[in-house]
Amino acid sequence: MSIKKKTYRSGPYQEYFAQGTQVGNVLYLSGQIGIDQDGKTPTGIADQTKVTYMNVKDVLSQFGADMGNIVDETFFVSDMDEFFGNIEDVYGAREVAYGGNPEVCQTLVQVVALAQPELKIEIKCIAHL
Amino acid sequence: MSIKKKTYRSGPYQEYFAQGTQVGNVLYLSGQIGIDQDGKTPTGIADQTKVTYMNVKDVLSQFGADMGNIVDETFFVSDMDEFFGNIEDVYGAREVAYGGNPEVCQTLVQVVALAQPELKIEIKCIAHL
Amino acid sequence: MSIKKKTYRSGPYQEYFAQGTQVGNVLYLSGQIGIDQDGKTPTGIADQTKVTYMNVKDVLSQFGADMGNIVDETFFVSDMDEFFGNIEDVYGAREVAYGGNPEVCQTLVQVVALAQPELKIEIKCIAHL
Numbered sequence: 001m002s003i004k005k006k007t008y009r010s011g012p013y014q015e016y017f018a019q020g021t022q023v024g025n026v027l028y029l030s031g032q033i034g035i036d037q038d039g040k041t042p043t044g045i046a047d048q049t050k051v052t053y054m055n056v057k058d059v060l061s062q063f064g065a066d067m068g069n070i071v072d073e074t075f076f077v078s079d080m081d082e083f084f085g086n087i088e089d090v091y092g093a094r095e096v097a098y099g100g101n102p103e104v105c106q107t108l109v110q111v112v113a114l115a116q117p118e119l120k121i122e123i124k125c126i127a128h129l
Numbered sequence: 130m131s132i133k134k135k136t137y138r139s140g141p142y143q144e145y146f147a148q149g150t151q152v153g154n155v156l157y158l159s160g161q162i163g164i165d166q167d168g169k170t171p172t173g174i175a176d177q178t179k180v181t182y183m184n185v186k187d188v189l190s191q192f193g194a195d196m197g198n199i200v201d202e203t204f205f206v207s208d209m210d211e212f213f214g215n216i217e218d219v220y221g222a223r224e225v226a227y228g229g230n231p232e233v234c235q236t237l238v239q240v241v242a243l244a245q246p247e248l249k250i251e252i253k254c255i256a257h258l
Numbered sequence: 259m260s261i262k263k264k265t266y267r268s269g270p271y272q273e274y275f276a277q278g279t280q281v282g283n284v285l286y287l288s289g290q291i292g293i294d295q296d297g298k299t300p301t302g303i304a305d306q307t308k309v310t311y312m313n314v315k316d317v318l319s320q321f322g323a324d325m326g327n328i329v330d331e332t333f334f335v336s337d338m339d340e341f342f343g344n345i346e347d348v349y350g351a352r353e354v355a356y357g358g359n360p361e362v363c364q365t366l367v368q369v370v371a372l373a374q375p376e377l378k379i380e381i382k383c384i385a386h387l
Binding site: 001023 | 324367
Binding site for chain 1: 130131132134136142144145146147148149150152153155157158159160205240241242243244251253
């Protein structure tokens, strides 16, 4: 059964999967992480959150969307204590990215590992257009 | 690109995210946990499951929906052995919440930690209206 | 609020949840694992990936869909080092399943445990019809 998809590929694994896949008015995003355009990852979780949302915005922009289009977030963190110990800075970076407190759902879990050892947060978003 | 969302906010983190976000006929729910209206968390995983579904129902009701609207569940548990050791009680509590065996998908993983140390299960649902 | 769902149930937990649930043109799949029709699980992560996608295909086929309908994947793995140490074989098995490099999003996290100790990967997909 054929469906019409639009995808955006970027980064070292673009051969294997897309960063964003749109079908109809739903836009799925791959989990985004705190590696910037130059391949650098800041140390702290709040700084990683900032870079992560820059990457989210980059994906959204390829589909003519912005942060207001996000409806659901899943936060995968590597250390829950570190997350809550820096929660004001993490949510501060998020608030800047959204331009205010967003109208989205959120789920938060601590996993064993993300794709690279230095990563402290990965954010998976679903957007609607 | 502007979309029309309806959200329901509740609990200590309502400034940061919504418990439910509806766009079109899709309703995303934040991962729900076993903390009741009085801030209390029962000890056992089956009792936590019961409270969790009470919270799911509360979110659904804000959108004129009920358990029959859920189409997909992800179970994040803190101890897989405890989950399977109490599976009859856990699914019993779930069956009561749904009023029977539900027509939903389910994904089950053990994570390192949920948002609070005493939590044993978090259930993230997607519903359609 | 009543919605029209179509479900496909299979396997030992079919009383509790469906392997696929369709509502409108969205098809949610339960996380699929590397247990084959005879109840056997291969040892290696690449072989488990192969069996997992056979199970994904089985679910899709019940809804008249195929791998081209998948838009989003979440990989839950039990050992990130093992995943990356076998990444060519894992993605090789995936490429065979898709018949090429797919137009899908992907999120990858290591969890503590999947539903059975011998499982190394679980793949949760969302498809659109």
